[in-house]
Each structure stands twice: as structure tokens, then as C-alpha cells.
Amino acid sequence: MSARDRIDIDPPYDYPAYKSTILRSPKQPLLRVAPHPMEATGPVFPRKFVTDSEADLTTWGKGAPLGEKMILTGRVTDEDGAPVRNSLLELWQCNSSGRYAHPVDQHDAPLDPNFLGQGKVLTGDKGEYRFVTIKPGAYPWKNHPWAWRPAHIHLSLFGNAYSQRLVTQLFFPGDPLLPIDPIFNSVPDESARQRMVCELDLEHGIEEVALGYRFDIVLRGVKSTPMGV
Amino acid sequence: MAIRTPSQTIGPFFHVGLKWEAGEKVAFESPGGRVILTGRVHDGAGNPSADALIETWQAGPDGRAPVPGSAARVTGYSRAATDADGRYTIETVMPGACTGADGKKLPPQIHVTIFARGLLKALRTRVFLAEPAAIKGDPLARAAGPRVGTLIALRDAKDSGTWRWDVRFQGKDETAFIEI
Ligand SMILES: [Fe+3]
Secondary structure (H helix, E strand, O other), rough: OOOHOOOOOOOOOOOOHHHHOOOOOOOOOOOOOOOOHHHHHOOOOOOOOOHHHHOOOOOOOOOOOOOOEEEEEEEEEEOOOOOOOOEEEEEOOOOOOOOOOOOOOOOOOOOOOOOOOOEEEEEEEEEEEEEEEEEEOEEEEEOOOOEEEOOEHHHHOOOOOHHEEEEEEOOOOOOHHHHHHHHHHHHOOOOHHOOOEEEEOHHHOOOOOEEEEEEOOOEEEOOOOOOOO | OOOOOOOOOOOOHHHHHHHOOOOEHHHHOOOOEEEEEEEEEEEOOEOOOEEEEEEOOOOOOOOOHHHHOOOOOOOEEEEEOOOOOEEEEEEEEEOOOOOOOOOOOOOEEEEEEEEEOOOOOEEEEEOOOOHHHHHHOOOHHHHHHHHHHHEEOEEOOOOOOOOOOOEEEEEEOOOOOOOO
């Protein structure tokens, strides 16, 4: 067993403080089986799969979206520090008032006609990526009394192998809602939770235009296999 | 070794960011026998899960990993959100037989990743597109033991190109999920 297996990095399936897990978490243990050869391979996204404009969520509408403009940069690497190159990174989020451009979102906060909240990029040669967006707002979600999600950005990554696939959320430093958010706190280990908190990074911001935030993402290694197989 | 970034739920609003044009149609460079894989996703109370996302990855008809095509599309991979009835439908081709670590041919199977509101991390499994007799020697079929039936798609009686496979997060016929 390697060091990383001794730390619970991922949350459990069954986490009753997040109510939706109650009927959706499997009760049987996961099967351990020798990896299938296709798991070490993964989809290759052609450069044409994304356009440059999809990295900037603030130019989608006719005018600028409301809110605090921010530039999100970071690197995607694997556990061994190797860059994850030419890999699809998708992002979605609510607007600055905490409302998603989604028909199911019933939150009584205004939609922003200039903000869709959807972006995608392919990582560069060093695993680097850059998005321009606005800081999302907090929103209520009915899970329990005073349930308000801390500001967060949803991120989806493919890595370079099927086994590296990850969907996660980015949070902001110093958010007072973090200690009471069951989704953030479903990750048992403190240092693993801190992996999901971005850092203010003025160097990559634009003075008087946009604050910079840095968020590095670490995927599992391509060769790692389930314990005991 | 660096600490990995933990998984978090996809939430109920993932359609905002994860919609692909014709995402439920799997593209390949070379054509193969047409297959529809369809079914429903249920929670532990037997209710349809209307906000799940099914993703599939598979070998091409030649049994090899898909090669990148010339189009602006991804090959071999699909993505389908469930509808109000919890139903997903994927249009693909019959995967060829891959060669396992022991050199033996593996029966046709599709790799499935399931995301949903209420899933703090993805569920992974594989579904067989073959008769039960044809999968007996497969390592996953052996590991699943009496639960193997939850991993076998059933051929539609009227349309032999359509295969039905339901996912159950919990309950009597809970789908056998695998650790990856
Ligand atoms: Fe959210």
C-alpha cells in the first residue's frame, strides 16, 4: 500500500450529511478486478474540439457580465508530478448572484443575460490552463437549514487515461461557508480539502481589471491500480 | 508524491458545462455494426434518477483503442444525460475483443462512468454486450460472481441492434460497480 492510499483523498459514497447520497450510494463493496487494457488508454480530444473563445466566459454575451472579473490559471499534473498535456478541462458555474443558467435552478436570484457559465480548454505542454471568468456567488440549496453552498466552480478533467477521469469543485480562500458545507467537508483529510481551495495570485491578474487566482490540479497516476490487485 | 485533488459531486446543474453536440453518438474512424445501448438509472427507492450522466469508453470494432479522427470530434467516447424518466441512450458500434494481460481475448464490453447529484465520486463499471455463456472466462464476470447479471445488457427481442441495461445505485439488484 502506498502513502496515498493511507489518506482518504476522495469522499465516501455514503455521506448522510449530504442528503442526496442516502439513496444513491451503493451498499455493496466495489469489486476489485484486474485492470482492463482500455483503462490505461483514454480519449484524445482534437485541438478543434475547443475554440480559443471558450476559455473566456466574459465575452459570451453582448456586454460584460456582472460581478468580480477573475483570471483562473493553474497546471494539471499527475501524482508523480508529470504534466497532463493536451487534456480536456471543462468548467461550469453560477453567475455572480448565485444563479445557474439552467432550467432546474429555482433560486430567486437574477439571471445575467451576459453570462452562461460554461467554458472549456485543452491543457498546454506543461499541463497549464487559463480561464477568464467572474467570481461565482453563494447560493441556497435546501439540504438542511441555512444550507448555502460556498462560492465554487465545477471542473471536469479527462487526464490522459480513462482511469484519471475526475470531476471536482474549486473553492475560494477564507470563505466563511467552507466549515459548514457538507460537500466540501465530505473529503475527510484536511490537506486533501485544501487541494480544492484556490490561491489569490496577483501575478496572473490584470491590474484594475481582474484578480488572479491559481488552482493546480493533481490527477492520479496512469499506472496506479486498485489496492490488492 | 503529491496529494491528489479530491472528487466532488457533479451536482444537478452539470448540463450547463458538460453538453456535447451529439455527445450520445460514439464516433469511430472505421465503421462497425450499429448498437444502441439504452436503459434507466434508478435510486435505492426505485425512483428514476433524472440528473445522472453516463459516459462510455470502448474499443473500436478492431478491439483496439480508438485512434483520433480528423474531425473536431472525440472518438470512442460518449456522454449522455438521463431524462426525466432516468433514461439514457447511447448510439455506438459493437466493440471488438481486446486482448487481456494473459493474452486471452476478452468478450465485448463497454466501460461506463456514472456521475450524478448525490454521487460524491463517480461510479465505474463495465457492461457486457454478449450472451452469458460468452463471458464466463472474463475476469470481471468471475469477480462479480452471482451479481454478474447486473453487468449483462439484454438484446431487445424485436431489434437485435438494441441492448438494454439498467443501473441501480442500491437495492436487490444493485449494479456491481468496480474500483478503478
Ligand atoms: Fe454548484
